[in-house]
Amino acid sequence: MTAISPEQPAILDLVTRLRAAELVAGAENKADQRSAIISALNGAVTLEFATIPPYLTALWTIRDERHPLANSLRNILQEEMLHLALVCNMLASIGGEPRINSAAPTYPGKLPLGVHPELTIPLGRFSKEMLQVFMEIERPAHIDPAHEIIDEEIGIDGHGDFTIGQLYGKILSAFQQLDPEFSQDRQVTGPLSWIPILSLEDVAKAIDIIERQGEGSIGRPEERRGHLAHYWRFAEMYHLQQLEKDANGAWRLGAPIEFDFDADVWPVANVPEGGYQxxxxxxxxxxxxxxxxxxxxxxxxxxxxxxxxxxxxxxxxxxxxxxxxxxxxxxxxxxxxxxxxxxxxxxxxxxxxxxxxxxxxxxxxxxxxxxxxxxxxxxxxxxxxxxx
Structure with a gap:
């Protein structure tokens, strides 16, 4: 993915504001506030889209496309497309336009807007190493200690430095401060986007969908009853065990999932930097x-x-x-x-x-x-x- 360079002071300023203060802090007028939100939303568009190629690549390397792990990963991909569409609708609702083909990510690379800066995202086969990366992408800012199951094994430092959920929290706060007029022009509904954005309540609802499906509900595994959020689905894949509730209502690793990371996966190499010539x-x-x-x-x-x-x-x-x-x-x-x-x-x-x-x-x-x-x-x- 295209890394943020020192030659991009406007982007660096946006990252600083996202990480250290309110997104629209220091904006002198409504136009400046709106511009800051549009810039952040375009970063979120790139962020949501950037997860799709690595998830797709991993999915396609699973030999049995009907395996439960393939089905779970396929569902995650569908939800990532929903997230992308919801963010694009947010942009359109305030007169912005997404940058998709002009900001196409490259691999291996970094996530935009300083999200999880410790991560480099590769393209490669479905493996425990790749699942560690996927878990870190989706990792919540806070996890209920009763449900923390992975820290001792995941091999990436810098947990929670700046998460996807924190990014969307800043964007929601900025929308609430701006309190803009909303337009339905160029918004899309249908198979990939459930709702148009016509009010602050719709913005909050869309962001809640994105956060719950990716990170879960208040640091807990389920984003809704019977449906695990992405982070915990990847945890199931990593451990090859189903997450189950114990007698006290806490989530624990339980029944095994039959899968061989060698025999059941095509031996695809990580794509070299810049792609194949x-x-x-x-x-x-x-x-x-x-x-x-x-x-x-x-x-x-x-x-x-x-x-x-x-x-x-x-x-x-x-x-x-x-x-x-x-x-x-x-x-x-x-x-x-x-x-x-x-x-x-x-x-x-x-x-x-x-x-x-x-x-x-x-x-x-x-x-x-x-x-x-x-x-x-x-x-x-x-x-x-x-x-x-």
């Missing part, structure tokens, strides 16, 4: 799959950008769902191909290809007129909990 992929088929994957991924980002940047959002989000499903048909064959001179396989590198570099490719440059796009078919049906 096509000349590094000796096999023509590997070059083809890498290229087609990235062209499809670029279409996905363009469709997501168009969803909140034009007047055809509902149709564009259906095209984005279609592109997301298409990614798998290139990723899975690639993950079964050996890299030259090694014992590990290729994996997709999720590189955004600008439109001007797509000329002559087998994938057309994204249509600018929604009328040029084919009609969506059964995408609403496919975007259900059994999807992705």
């Amino acid at each position: 096509l000349d590094e992929a000796a096999e023509p088929e590997a070059r083809h799959l890498l290229r087609q994957f990235n062209l499809t991924y670029s279409k996905l980002l363009d469709c997501l950008q168009g969803t909140w940047s034009g007047d055809s959002g509902q149709a564009m989000i259906l095209k984005a769902i279609e592109a997301m499903f298409d990614l798998e048909k290139y990723a899975k064959p690639l993950m079964q191909m050996r890299r030259p001179g090694g014992e590990s396989n290729y994996g997709p590198d999720f590189r955004y290809i600008p439109a001007y570099e797509r000329e002559g490719s087998s994938w057309p440059v994204m249509a600018t007129n929604i009328g040029e796009l084919s009609e969506p078919s059964d995408l609403l049906l496919r975007a259900t909990p059994s999807g992705i």
Whole structure:
């Protein structure tokens, strides 16, 4: 992911305000307050999207796509897409526009806005090491001591330095201070976004959904009855044990989950910094799959950008769902191909290809007129909990 550099004083100032004070502290007028919120929300857009490629990569490396661990990870991905859509609706509600294709993350890299600065996010196979990273991404700022199950084993320092939940707490406080007028223009509802943002109550509800699904309810495993939050689902995967309530109502590791991190996972190597260069992929088929994957991924980002940047959002989000499903048909064959001179396989590198570099490719440059796009078919049906 693109790291924050010293040459970006405006971003560094935003990070300082997010971490040390109120987001709109020092803003001289409503316009400055609104600008600060839009900048923070765009950071949150990048943050929510940045989790999707590593989670998808890990999911695709599980050989049995119907395994309970695959189903759990798939559900997490669906909820991350919901979070992305809710943040984009928050942006649109105050006249902002998300930066998606122009701020595409690169891997390995850092999360934006100083969230979990100790972490470097790789792309690689489903493993205990990768699950440690995923848990740290989703880690709550505070965990009820009765439910703390992982600290003694996770190998990452700096717990709770600045968490996703704390970021959203700052954003909610800033909305409440600004008390803006809300607009429904360019907001999207449907399979990937449950609610439009039309009031401060809607902002609070959307942020509550994001926090509960990622971190849980007040440091506890369930975000709602019978449904574990992301952090604790990853804990189950890490330990290969189900979380269960004991007689006193406390959550403990219980029944084993049958899974072998070696035999049940494709041996995909971590993607090198900056991704694969096509000349590094000796096999023509590997070059083809890498290229087609990235062209499809670029279409996905363009469709997501168009969803909140034009007047055809509902149709564009259906095209984005279609592109997301298409990614798998290139990723899975690639993950079964050996890299030259090694014992590990290729994996997709999720590189955004600008439109001007797509000329002559087998994938057309994204249509600018929604009328040029084919009609969506059964995408609403496919975007259900059994999807992705």
